[in-house]
Amino acid sequence: MVTAAVVAAAVAPGVALLAYVYWKDRFATEPVRLVFRLFAAGMFVVFPTMVVQRMFVVALEPGMWTYAFGISALAEEFVKWFVFVFTIYRHREFDEPYDGIVYAAAVSLGFATLENVLYALSYRTSFADLFFRALLPVSGHALFGIAMGYSFGQAKFAGSRRAERLRLLFALAVPWLWHGAFDAVLLADRDPWELAVFMAICWGYAGWKLHRANARSPYHPTFADDEVRM
16 A cells, blocks of 8 residues: 555656646647657656666766766657657647647656656655655656757757758757756755755746747647748
């Protein structure tokens, strides 16, 4: 019974954050089944990613910066980027810029949710620890997903092939940098207030991205008769 409660507590933050991103889509919400398929896809790639990360840790014995930006951030964001490109990027349901945010958040939070469950079961963590992880690692993955999805939305509706390629690169580079900085702050064991300020800035920026992507929807009254522009 306790194990079930711990698993539920570990799953809840990821599902809640995904629901928040989903419901912020103001004009054309995505098929729930498709969103949860991508959530499951994010879970599916956790174990292969962990194996690769472990191999690099053993081989390199990395310092803080190498671990934060290379082994942790780059490996995880590349895997999520790869899943997005080869599962949803060309899908017919990806028909407005905000959709990129929904689908990338689904992949990212699926990844984060299984990580959280494994952490909870492996370390027999307390509910207080799970609350901390909801505020930091899980919400961090939501932020990285929003950053990735916003760039995917720009790429999908770019005016030229060159612009599309550049935005596809941004879809990997921006969340990688966010993730690396986030992990570096955590690993440096900074003051909790510094973490709070860092997260507040990130969420403020992410909120602006959500608003901007919605404003560029082809279903928005302003753009109903125009092409999607970013």
